[in-house]
Amino acid sequence: MARRSGSQTREAIRGAATRLFTERGYAHTSVRDIASLAETDPALVIRHFGSKELLFLDTMHLSIDDEPLLDVPLAELGTRFVEVLLDSDSRSRAIYLAMVQGSGNPQIAARLRDTHENSFVRPLRARMSGADAEERARSAAALVGGLLYALWVVGDQSLAEDRSGLVERYGALLQQLLTP
Structure with missing residues (x-):
């Protein structure tokens, strides 16, 4: 095998870690497996990234792409948001699960909180008005978090059997929080 440059080695480690963390989760992936x-x-994994935790944080990024939601009027955002959420790709699901599974680690828990705050609560809050907008944005985040938990962590398939009904029901609940 030809010798790789430091940047090539770093990218190979990053690719391997991304694959293993999304397939196995944080706890079931070792530095030796990644290497x-x-x-x-394995020493090069630590040299390049410092620790397994820092490598996880470097490779696992979860964001809810709200670009398709930017053009949706607030009065229609509840239903549209649930549709976008249900259409999330398997990579988003795998990253979410890896972050939840690794949330016992303080650094990963901090990343999860940051993602919750900056990718969900703040963008919603920015579109809302009223004295209680902050509380409603946080409640909306909790509602969506509960849906993700039921679908992706617990794997409640019966909940997702009637997709249009789920979009209608959850969209209405979310909309009540966004525009009471």
């Missing part, structure tokens, strides 16, 4: 898949030495 083996990247075809490098």
Whole structure:
């Protein structure tokens, strides 16, 4: 095998870590596993990233792409948001699950809180008005978090059997919080 540059090794480690963290989760992925898949030495994983935790934080990013939601009037956002959420790709689901599984680690829990705040609560809050907008945005985040938990962590397939009914019901609940 030809010798790789430091940046090539770093990218190989990053790719291997992304794959393993999304497939196995944080707890079931070791530095040795990552190094083996990247075809490098475990010491290089630590040299390049500092620790397994820092590598996880470097590779696992979850954001709710609200670009398709920017053009939706606030009065229609509840239903549209649930539709976008249900159409999320498997990579988003895998990253969410890896972050939830790793949330016992303080650094990963902090990333999860940051993602919750900056990717969900703040963008919603910015579109809302009223003295209680902050509380409603946080309640909306909790409602959506509960849906993600039921679908992606618990795997409640019966909840998702009637997609249009789920969009209608959850969209209405979310809309009540957004525009009471």
